[in-house]
Amino acid sequence: MEGYCFELITGPMSCGKTEELLRRIRRCIIAKKKVKVFSPDVDTRSGGDYIESRNGLWLDAIKVKHSIEILSLVKDVQVVAIDELQFFDTNIVPVINELMKQGKRVIGTGLELDFKAEPFGSMPELMCIATKVDKLHAxxxxxxxxxxxxxxxxxxxxxxxxxxxxxxxxxxxxxxxxxxxxxxxxxxxxxxxxxxxxxxxxxx
Ligand SMILES: [Zn+2]
Known part of the structure; x- marks a missing residue:
């Protein structure tokens, strides 16, 4: 897909969501697209400003506290990748809609259910606005x-x-x-x- 889209990768922990996100990002980089990666400031899995999948692959990521910040940081990019979507505030839904409208390709990952097996954060809305949803199993x-x-x-x-x-x-x-x-x-x-x-x- 070339833009105007939102691909959502979801599933439980250890199902390879971040690994799949990194795989798609690497292909964008090979295709010489401008990519920026974001992750929420609350994610404590990785210590620095990068995202890391459990198999050790990693990529630089910009940590943001409020989802609205993403809009001002992606003026020059074609692909916006967002990790751990379940931890963002509810503005993440209009933010992703706006990015799609601007013609960007948005690729996101998120846990669909919390430990109580209840929908996590804005994931239900995000699954509805996504143009493609991949549910991975662990x-x-x-x-x-x-x-x-x-x-x-x-x-x-x-x-x-x-x-x-x-x-x-x-x-x-x-x-x-x-x-x-x-x-x-x-x-x-x-x-x-x-x-x-x-x-x-x-x-x-
Ligand atoms: Zn079992």
């Missing part, structure tokens, strides 16, 4: 099947319950891709009720 870290579509949060090795915060700071949390059969989301409040237990923190 390998399930529990059963090894090829159809992992969920992102499992583990705290101290155990599935995190529904009440844990969306973005956690500190704590020993890890994530793994899981298929729908292996994905677990314990509802600790319900469990406690069923058992007739009175958990102190839920009695406030």
């Amino acid at each position: 390998v399930c870290m529990k059963c090894g099947c090829d159809h992992a579509t969920r992102t499992q949060r583990l705290i101290d090795g155990k599935p995190a319950d529904k009440s844990s915060p969306l973005i956690m700071i500190g704590g020993d949390e890890t994530y793994e891709a899981r298929c729908i059969k292996c994905y677990e989301l314990p509802d600790i409040k319900k469990k406690a009720k069923n058992l007739g237990l009175k958990l102190l923190q839920f009695n406030k």
Whole structure:
């Protein structure tokens, strides 16, 4: 595609979204297109101003706090790549619409579901305005099947319950891709009720 389009690459963690984004960007560079890569300021996976896929490929990226900033930074470019779209503010939807209208090719990645298997940030709207959506699957870290579509949060090795915060700071949390059969989301409040237990923190 040559422009006026928005290609969205989505799926759970470890499905190769960033790897696929980097593959498309490399092809744009070979074709001598002017490319700029953006990532949200909240992404903590990579330390510096670059995006990195889990297989070690990386590319320089401009970190932005507000999605609106992107518009003033892409005057001279033909291809706008945006990583981790789920972390941007809601203005990302009109911003991408505007970039398309200007004739740019926009390529984005984002987690479609959070650890609670609920739509993440503006991803539902972005999937609607995209001209092409690729849903990638990961390998399930529990059963090894090829159809992992969920992102499992583990705290101290155990599935995190529904009440844990969306973005956690500190704590020993890890994530793994899981298929729908292996994905677990314990509802600790319900469990406690069923058992007739009175958990102190839920009695406030
Ligand atoms: Zn599985």
